[in-house]
Amino acid sequence: MYLKSHKTLLISSVLCALQLSLAVFRLVTTNQEWMPAFIGFIYFLVSLVLFGVLVVLIIDLLTEARRTIQGRIINKEGKIIHVLRDDGKLKRYRIIVPEVLESLHAERRVEIVSTNLANIPSRITVME
Numbered sequence: 001m002y003l004k005s006h007k008t009l010l011i012s013s014v015l016c017a018l019q020l021s022l023a024v025f026r027l028v029t030t031n032q033e034w035m036p037a038f039i040g041f042i043y044f045l046v047s048l049v050l051f052g053v054l055v056v057l058i059i060d061l062l063t064e065a066r067r068t069i070q071g072r073i074i075n076k077e078g079k080i081i082h083v084l085r086d087d088g089k090l091k092r093y094r095i096i097v098p099e100v101l102e103s104l105h106a107e108r109r110v111e112i113v114s115t116n117l118a119n120i121p122s123r124i125t126v127m128e
Helices: 005-029 037-062 098-103
Strands: 066-077 080-085 090-094 109-115 121-127
Touching: 005 037, 005 109, 005 121, 066 090
Parallel strands: none
Antiparallel strands: 066 080, 066 109, 080 090, 109 121
16 A cells, blocks of 8 residues: 655655755844844754755655565554564554555554655555
């Protein structure tokens, strides 16, 4: 079941680029006489973090590197499923496609394919 990960990555990239441009614009246009230096430093740090997130999202969008995780669904709460991986770790995944979410039930084995860096699920296969 395909989870539209390219759409999620593209929307997140656009929003991150918009926030980054607003933070840089605010950093450049702010009058240094009226604003304390630590606020300018905070704008700088926010810009660096947003740039890093944008780079990660763009790399995931352009490359086709994916991670495959197999496990068992423990429970489902709203749009979040909890999966117990084969190595014993419990992971949470947010599923935004309603058709896929309805077909997932507790105690089913699944194989989740997610993006490499951002770990956004792109495909879920129910193994019986």
